[in-house]
């Protein structure tokens with residue numbers, strides 16, 4: 447079996463591939479709107495603390511499980527302990543839920559590329575533009591379908607390598623662009639500095655339990671944890687590669703880009719709205735409402751707008767490809783169907799679920815489950831329910847059944863594991879208790895049993 451597995455050529459290959467999957471809409475679209483909504487600096491602080499303790503430990507655990515078993519999530523848990531075999535299939539539900547709504551947002555990105563290309567910068571900078579757009583029935587569906595079809599074509603014909611090459615060139619350009627936009631807003635826009643302070647300085651009065659709930663869900667999402675993806679990546683990794691060092695690098699890269707995206711968007715929100723709470727709390731539309739305003743106010747904003755959204759498109763596409771690849775390979779293993787048949791099956795499911803998400807903003811905007819529209823509901827089920835459950839089960843399994851020592855040994859195949867004490871304390875004690883609390887409070891909150 448292991449001789450058939452492809453493996454990354456080296457450490458750089460592994461870190462880049464994992465970073466390519468990790469960096470996507472989660473960093474650029476999701477992180478800034480959560481940070482704006484849930485307290486700015488205090489959210490950022492909670493996120494960073496969670497990332498270096500809990501995120502680190504979980505990522506090391508997943509990569510080490512994959513490398514040890516040389517299997518993807520479904521096989522890996524079964525191979526290590528039959529009683530935990532169910533965790534694999536459970537983890538594989540997550541990408542099935544995320545891929546469709548991820549593609550809906552990918553569609554929004556494509557619409558914005560076309561909007562700038564058609565010279566509609568001024569119209570797009572209008573405050574009502576975004577909501578009017580997602581409130582339409584036809585167009586958002588078309589863009590969503592286009593995005594998921596492009597993703598399927600790439601996976602169907604197996605041309606991911608080409609796309610990854612392109613996106614490796616795009617990533618540094620994207621970072622430079624974000625930096626440029628940050629400098630532009632902070633230096634030229636009145637009121638932006640207040641936003642920088644809101645974003646960077648932790649203010650306890652903005653803290654609520656939701657700050658931690660949101661930060662934790664975001665951590666799973668952004669680092670592609672708790673859905674088996676890092677287990678698969680681990681299974682492709684050679685024994686001489688340092689899991690600890692690679693994890694740190696992925697973490698720094700992923701969090702760094704999210705941080706910059708927040709710095710690009712939040713100060714601009716302040717500049718345009720004077721720090722009005724409703725502007726900060728607007729949720730998924732934040733990036734799409736704020737960025738066109740910045741581009742409209744900039745010299746050469748139209749060209750910058752096109753370039754920016756094209757880069758975001760590639761970041762989103764590589765993540766969508768890795769989501770789809772995961773689902774397709776699960777279906778291939780389970781259903782014993784060919785790769786292409788599975789691609790079409792995944793496309794069909796995604797079209798159906800994604801359609802719900804787009805219509806949730808238009809024709810079915812009155813339909814609410816647990817007070818949420820479909821897109822928010824899918825996001826909630828995956829990030830606030832399923833992923834915490836999978837992370838909890840992973841911690842209990844590694845902490846009390848497999849034992850942390852087994853994975854520490856795996857990590858130490860390539861040298862000392864400096865964070866091993868942190869790792870075992872996190873996995874055994876801190877993380878399980880913490881995740882359980884978060885899970886309970888977010889679910890009780892959704893059912894309106896408690897208010898957090």
Ligand code: PHE
Nearest residue numbers: 468470471472473668670765
């Ligand atoms: N981590 C990706 C992002 O931040 C989303 C993703 C999750 C991609 C899981 C692949 C797998 O956008």
